Amino acid sequence: MxxxxxxxxxxxxxxxxxxxxxxxxxxxxxxxxxxxxxxxxxxxxxxxxxxxxxxxxxxxxxxxxxxxxxxxxxxxxxxxxxxxxxxxxxxxxxxxFSTGLACDTVENGKAECFNAVILDSRKKLLLTMLEEIRVYMMDRFYNLRELAEKWEGDVCPSAIKKMEEFGEDLKFWRVHPNGQNEFEVRNGLESYGNITISAQRSMDFKMFHIIVDKL
Structure with missing residues (x-):
């Protein structure tokens, strides 16, 4: 690792x-x-x-x-x-958080959900426990694959929904240039200044880098 x-x-x-x-x-x-x-x-x-x-x-x-x-x-x-x-x-x-990890998680709910699912299996002998976990994961992967077959596109609906929520929020923000390749982004009294756009026209958005850099 x-x-x-x-x-x-x-x-x-x-x-x-x-x-x-x-x-x-x-x-x-x-x-x-x-x-x-x-x-x-x-x-x-x-x-x-x-x-x-x-x-x-x-x-x-x-x-x-x-x-x-x-x-x-x-x-x-x-x-x-x-x-x-x-x-x-x-x-x-x-x-x-560091960028480049492709993980924006602030809580370990996924691990806790998994622990709850295998709670009964954890009380059993080692080989029995591992076998039950293996079968559970196999069934889960199959069910998720079946669900993905029903998608209308290549992107899962939950990701699309999240991007739509981002879009709803972004429409209230306005970009104000200072003429020196720097910008201030404002939404009412809330603002973020000194956002620089490079020659490649890429903006340094922390959320984007937290999630995407590792992908």
């Missing part, structure tokens, strides 16, 4: 796991599960507004967006702000 280069591991403050990972995969990017971060946060600071702001902060793809949402949290509750900032935001916010 090349000592973890080009990989990320998502866990939740398990010190033993972190130390073991450092030894086996010294170059892996470690992320914390945002869902677990929020679960602890909610025990002290509850409320729909704080919940929504937390997830907006966690899913921000630029540092400015993260800071804006965290400032809103601080205005509501300084204690909530300090609580989250003490949890190493660089490990659970997209704005700080």
């Amino acid at each position: 090349d000592a973890g280069r080009g990989m990320c591991v998502i866990s939740y403050q398990h010190k033993g796991l972190l130390e073991a990972t450092k030894k086996v995969l010294p170059y892996v990017e470690h992320r914390q599960c945002a869902r677990h971060i929020y679960a602890d946060f909610r025990k002290i600071y509850s409320g729909i507004e704080l919940r929504n702001l937390f997830w907006k902060a966690a899913k921000s793809t630029v540092e400015g967006g993260f800071k804006n949402h965290m400032d809103e949290i601080r205005q509501i509750s300084p204690g909530a702000y300090e609580h989250l900032m003490a949890r190493e935001p660089n490990t659970w916010c997209r704005a700080f």
